[in-house]
Amino acid sequence: MxxxxxxxxxxxxxxxxxxxxxxxxxxxxxxxxxxxxxxxxxxxxxxxxxxxxxxxxxxxxxxxxxxxxxxxxxxxxxxxxxxxxxxxxxxxxxxxxxxxxxxxxxxxxxxxxxVPLWAHLAGDGPVSLPCPMVNIFSGGRHAEGGGTIQDYLAVPTGATSFAEAMEHVWRVRRRAAELVAAEHGTLWSRLVADEGGLALPGGDDERPLAMLAQAIAETGLPVGIAIDVAATQVPDPDALVDTLARWCATYPIVSVEDPLGDSDWDGWTKVTARLSPRQVIGDDLFATDADRVRTGAQHGAANAVLVKPNQVGTLSGAHQALTAARAVDYRTVVSARSGDTEDDAIADLAVGWNAGQIKVGSVHRSERLAKYNRLLRLEALDGIRYAVWPG
Incomplete structure (x- = not known):
């Protein structure tokens, strides 16, 4: 009992x-x-x-x-x-x-x-440390005054451990900050957005992407790029689709999140096919709701689901959405929020649910590092295996 x-x-x-x-x-x-x-x-x-x-x-x-x-x-x-x-x-x-x-x-x-939270959640199921998607540049609602695109993230596609993954993205962010300082001054390299990412003045959506690609190339590390468009917050998301396709052909983009609004099932079907074989994540589209995930699968909309427990209000509801995604062979990414806290439970959720990927912000600000530090501890002391990309 x-x-x-x-x-x-x-x-x-x-x-x-x-x-x-x-x-x-x-x-x-x-x-x-x-x-x-x-x-x-x-x-x-x-x-x-x-x-x-x-x-x-x-x-x-x-x-x-x-x-x-x-x-x-x-x-x-x-x-x-x-x-x-x-x-x-x-x-x-x-x-x-x-x-x-x-x-x-x-x-x-x-x-x-x-037992630890991850073990309680896993029961007899498999567990793994998630591959992190780490914020490097921000815009949109996370960095008001910047560009339209909400997040540009580094994905350590070649890392073989969580510790190595964190070192890779740390080196990329450090180089990106140096490039920002050289172009806009030291102040801009030290200002951070809501999730700890860098932000650029001027509202140019492609410049942060190009700068992130440059930082990756100059580190020589096996790191890809993920973009969170957050199209629900964009006045004309349809106009961005051609731009996203061009960017995917130009830059090492491995994942695109919310490229369209949260009600356009037909548009999502088309953009998923167009951006394939890249990961196409539905966030606002699915709202961590199992029924919406199943509807998306029927339409061929997206191929991955962002799992945010506060979108649905309970851990069991979030797990149901993750289970529904897994049943239709969609990837899953457990995610924090832009207004987060020092609570590190989301790290245990990603491990115990064997999600494969996690998105909690940059390697900056203690509410973000609390989650990364929890995962580093689980690898170092508990010996939990790392999922590696693609999760």
Missing amino acids: APKVTSVRAWECLDSRGHPTIGCEVALEPGASATALVPTGASTGQYEVADLRDGGDRYAGLGVRSAVAMIEREIAGRIVGWPADEVDELLDGPSNVTLGVSTAVAKAAAAAAG
Whole structure:
């Protein structure tokens, strides 16, 4: 029998942008407890579960005291006394209300069993350390004032261990920062966007791509490029498709995320075929929803799924989306959010679910490094194998 929930507490804390988010603590019998901190996204699609915000003057309307009250008054009354493995079935409501509870319960259940979170999630299934997709340059909603494209990432396609993968992308980012300093001055090489990436002035979408390709070439390392278009946030995404195809023919691009909006199934079918055999990831398109993943597969839309637990609101919901992706032979990428926290649970999710890939930001800023450091520890001390690209 799974241990039962004995208490649920919540509080308002701050994410990496300094905006309010939820902290949650859950206790189980006979005494195991755990905390979880909820991430928040800036680039959000219409199909993901929304957060609950207070409105009004506090924190420009971004306060979450109402969400805290909902957890302690409604959710706690609903789940106290229930077995930990049944809690997710009882959760519904705003994402920041449900995800903190869901994650804290999973962590507490792992603690009660005396195993790490990844092992609790994996059960008897296989596990692996994910190949990282690491942010080098940012634009869009992650670096306001920059270009249209949201992220340009380095993918260590030739690394044979997680430690080697991190060294490869670190060297690429270091060289990219040197190129930025030479072109725009040292200040621009030290300013960072929401996920720790570099940003360039001027709004030119191709310049960061060209500079990243140059940095990779000058390091001589086997590293590819991934692009997150975040087309839902782009006024005319259709106009970008020809540009993306040209870029894919010119630069070492191995993955493209959200090249079109989140409702254009026919357009996604065409762009997936056009960009093949590259990885084409659906983020806003799927919103970590298993039914939308299955619909996408029927259309031949995308060939990989970004898995963001806060898009769906529970760990079990996120795992269902990942399982649906695996059933149709789509790749899976577990992802953090642009407004994240020092909570490193997402690293254990990627390992325990054997996702193959992870996307948590740059090798800069402690809320990003917390996840990478967790994975480095799991490789060094627990001996978990590395998935290698393509995951």
